[in-house]
Amino acid sequence: xxxxxxxxxxxxxxxxLPKVTAIAPTAQKEAVxxxxxxxxxxxxxFKPEFDAASWKEGPAGFGTQGTPGAVVRTEWKxxxxxxxxxxTIPDGKTEKLSxxxxxxxDAEVYINGVLAAKIPGYIGDYDEFEISAEAQKAIxxxxxxxxxxxxxxxxxxxxxxxxxxxxxxxx
Numbered sequence: 001x002x003x004x005x006x007x008x009x010x011x012x013x014x015x016x017l018p019k020v021t022a023i024a025p026t027a028q029k030e031a032v033x034x035x036x037x038x039x040x041x042x043x044x045x046f047k048p049e050f051d052a053a054s055w056k057e058g059p060a061g062f063g064t065q066g067t068p069g070a071v072v073r074t075e076w077k078x079x080x081x082x083x084x085x086x087x088t089i090p091d092g093k094t095e096k097l098s099x100x101x102x103x104x105x106d107a108e109v110y111i112n113g114v115l116a117a118k119i120p121g122y123i124g125d126y127d128e129f130e131i132s133a134e135a136q137k138a139i140x141x142x143x144x145x146x147x148x149x150x151x152x153x154x155x156x157x158x159x160x161x162x163x164x165x166x167x168x169x170x171x
């Protein structure tokens with residue numbers, strides 16, 4: 001690390017935090033509707049052209065009450081859940097994007113049919129995750145498809161995901 005940065009931190013002087021903007025919000029502050037199924041779908045379930053009209057519709061987050069950090073709006077108690085939702089990316093907002101997700105347990109996320117992240121295990125609160133370079137390239141202004149699969153084996157369970165943008169802080 002840069003010595004002057006460490007010295008400033010020791011004096012309680014920290015650089016300003018980046019501005020975080022929800023591009024596709026999570027369930028933390030509002031009910032966000034998803035299409036979902038707990039029955040194994042066709043192999044192409046994550047592709048943009050897949051028709052999920054027969055899937056149920058419900059607000060995120062999905063899981064069981066009592067799971068740490070969870071905002072459960074739709075109960076999910078089976079071992080697997082598949083989710084899809086259409087998101088709109090504003091013009092000029094396709095760079096510096098990250099996933100904002102809370103998962104318990106194993107989760108895989110696709111954007112426009114491209115694997116964005118595969119994250120094993122669980123976490124007890126929302127955290128940011130890097131979007132793969134291939135999925136970043138697949139993001140375009142306008143309509144995009146966010147698709148998520150979560151697998152549960154034991155304990156509490158929960159899944160919710162969104163996309164955020166990071167803008168450098170103004171000095």
